Amino acid sequence: MAKGKSVKKKKAVDFSLLMGALILVFIGIIMVFSSSWPEAMQDFGDGYHFLKKQIIAASVGLVGMIICMNIDYKIWKKYSFLIYLLALGSGALLFTPLGISLKGARRWINLGFTTFMPSDAIKIGSIIYFANFLSNKKEHIRTLKQGTIPALIIIGISCGFVYVQKDLGTTITLAGTLMSMFFIAGMNLSHLIFMGIGVVGLGFLVLSGEHNAYRRNRITAFRDPFAYKLDIGWQAVQSLYALGSGGLFGLGLGKSRQKFSYIPESYNDFIFSIIGEELGFLGTLTVILILMLIIWRGIRIALSIDDSFGCFLASGITALVTVQSLIHIAVVTSSIPTTGITLPFVSYGGTSLMIYMSAIGILLNISRHANLDRS
Template identity: 50%
Template sequence: MGKKNPYDFTIIITVAILVTTGIIMVFSSSFSHAMVVLGDGYYFLKRVLMWTGVGLSAMIFCAKIEYWKWAKYAPTLLLGSIILLVLVLTPVGKEINGAQRWIYVGISIMPSEIAKFAAIIFVATTLNNKRERIQTFAYGVAPYLLLAGMFFGLIYQQPDFSTAFVVVVIIVAMVFVGGMKLSHFIGLTAAGVAGLASMIAYIFISGKGYKAKRITAFLDPWADPTDSGFQAVQSLLALGSGGLFGRGLGRSVQKHFYLPEPQNDFIFAIIGEELGYIGAVAIILLFMVLIWRGIRIAINAPDLLSCLMATGIVTMIIVQVIINIAVATSSMPVTGMPLPFISFGGNALAILMASMGILLNISKHTNMNRS
């Protein structure tokens, strides 16, 4: 496969900073909640440290495996992820806060996170093997639409619309980079936007269920600040009270039972409150650096397989970052989406770091300026 280069140091250092920031902010944002509810203020810190160790091991392991060897296991990964997505909807699945997204086998397994990884490997492998047929809709594009629809349907039933949406975007982005006709892409994008708009309109007009309340709260969170708009209002208060330099690390007010689960989906609001505008912008810049390096690796990748894998990994990060920050800033309706490498979530962290390992392995075979 040609001369090997060093691992991309920029990715290594950026991921290290993001993960370290995540450990600090998870501890800072969760201590009060963990102390009162669980009787152990260090509960989330101990768990995030454990999962960081798992993630680091996964990243090193994946960095040492040549990226093309994953193609051999693509069908197994896909089948395994589908089986887990089905099982989580049965009594085997564990329900928390009205969502059935986990399977407990000594540790909690989140099948939807595994599905992202499996989708990236499978789509990259099959597109690489059928590159000459991707120009046709029936044989090149339609099978991936069916795959995306299957993933969406299974994950949406948990219910987890945001993760289902991310998987679909990953698959479509990879198929586009793999050689889909521009006319097909434009048509699918238009159909997807129309379908999403219709679904949102139906939910809003019907006015039924928590989804309708979230859309109403997005339009005017202050209309019902103690119920449907509570999370959005508290997140905005946290961001606004942080000012330019923040209240100081550990001095957040909103984490004290005002903002629900501050160590998870709304951790960006706590970052804005404690570290201020400068801290929040610094986090965004770190993600921009990571995405930039990922895109450069995809562009300069040695072959189509590695290009598609890098595309899927970078797309996964881009979409999750945009959704999380958009929710925290009330730029879109509230939906559960962790901030990559920073929010508390063991499965998500392990999968992300494993994906970074694959990206690092690809970088060894990529010729580009590493300055």
């Protein structure tokens, strides 16, 4: 090395964020194993079936996290449009012979050796592209023509590609995430009137028609789940039974009763209720506190980065974790109508786990460029 030249030392990543994400993934692996055992034995004759797949996904996700953690986040800005097109293109593949239908919905792509869920890729691809849009338009973000209308078009396209997969829960999650980013960027609040009209119209469209009767049933069941506990209110009631029977300390790890065919996909959309049943209020509180730690560190990173793209990207990833976690916990506690939403880092799902861990890797790289306390 030439004399007089110095190498700029790379900053450490946010340790609290890193440990919070890894601890949640570890808790998720344990709870997926516990909650999936009965169904794995019944359907596959192997109680470790879902555990093995979750460990593989976590391992790939860890590699993705490490890679993204060491790639300068600014590169995502450079290729944001290409990433967005690839994400939307993966959604379009659902309508080719590669797309497969499971449990009444066409949401998976068959790659031969595994399946892939495009909606998770669309979420992170939309966040990256929208962060680039907001950083480029920050001087005009409050205008109708250059700010609100283009932003709503991007949000509409992104959510539309998810909605056609008959996945209203993920559509709402992505819409809430992108709208949070738009709000943080300084959107003109007076334009909310037009957005409100659009939301009401969209809500009417979503709930109307015979093919959407199951969504109206979910709202009916939400109003009084115990009045329909043998049919449309079954999931909500069984979830509440699980949470209630757990008490303060829980029944004990592996001792859930509701996972024995009472709660459908207890290792996925309702894993939080199994946590409550087996680990009690203290277990659910622990998970919530770790999620709050991740969200808090994400907010600190977004506030501490000087670059506007980094700020919006960090805000988007943090908002995604926040919105999806809130919806999952609200569904499990019957605070909102039932919808299929996973709990980030915890629920079973290879694509979701790998995408979320990689997204945390991006957030960790942004933390390397931020002026913040890394403890």
